[in-house]
Amino acid sequence: MLQHPEQYAEIHKDGKILFRDAKDKRKLTHFEKAYRDRVLKKLNVPTSEYFKLLNAAKVKFGWAMTVNKGMAYSFESVYFNTYQGENRGKTNREYFKWIYTGVSSGLHRVELINWKPVSPFLKTEFRASPAAKTPNKRNVILSLSNREQTAAEQLQCYLKTRLSGVAEILDIASRDYLEMVTLEMNGQKIELFFDYNGKGEMKVPRLKSGEEEDFKALLPLFTLTSKEVSSEIGVMKSFLEAFAVMLDNQGITMKVVDSREWHLLLNFAEQKHHTDIHLWYNGDGKISKFSYMDGSEELFSKIVALIKDVYVLD
Incomplete structure (x- = not known):
């Protein structure tokens, strides 16, 4: 074609050089038309390289279909691309219906591609x-509930569990937002003040009377788990x-x-x-x-x- 410059025109567009018919620049040159005809004929010949390349390129689309279309079919094996894009939700009802529909089309084997588990950490x-x-909340050791039990009863249950084998509960006296507990530890009495607020947050006790060393030994037992x-x-x-x-x-x-x-x-x-x-x-x-x-x-x-x-x- 380059040997016959009088039969075509050069057009510069978007940084590219296009060759068009000399008389009508909207049309292809007759050289390019002839080339396209030759290629199209070879595309229909199974033994040609053009035919092999064309059909090889189509392999990746040959067995793919949308989930909606796949509802009408069943397959021995299914490869399911679960990626829907960055802005599509994964915790709504429609998403799970879509996943269920895609998975149910496989009879024996389903492989999920681009799958990410749905977890509480999705948008953390x-x-x-x-x-x-x-x-x-380091100083809060017990959260009182609004059940029928009083604050003293709840504290008593808490202390029985925590102080088992360490100290014995002798008495619990109640005041407004305060529980005064008398314990026996190592043969001696120790009095503790347990304060709590209107939210039911009971704090680490204060020592009212008794040995300081015994009080320090008890403190690690007063933790919230x-x-x-x-x-x-x-x-x-x-x-x-x-x-x-x-x-x-x-x-x-x-x-x-x-x-x-x-x-x-x-x-x-x-x-x-x-x-x-x-x-x-x-x-x-x-x-x-x-x-x-x-x-x-x-x-x-x-x-x-x-x-x-x-x-x-x-």
């Missing part, structure tokens, strides 16, 4: 530095139980320090290292914030890395 913000305002707050956790209970098992397999123990509406205070321990974490969640059990509060930053980073690995987070 991990904060490696303490928030400006973080609740301090997950057993006291399990009924308060609500939608997070089953998740936290599974989460604790996962961490335990990695040598990390978890303890719920306190539970309030929509947030939890957690303590994690690995050998001699401890870290406190503030966790916020919503009514669906999804975790919005997972924030470092105090303790080992290295342990916090390790826990976050485990979460991202186990729950396949980016």
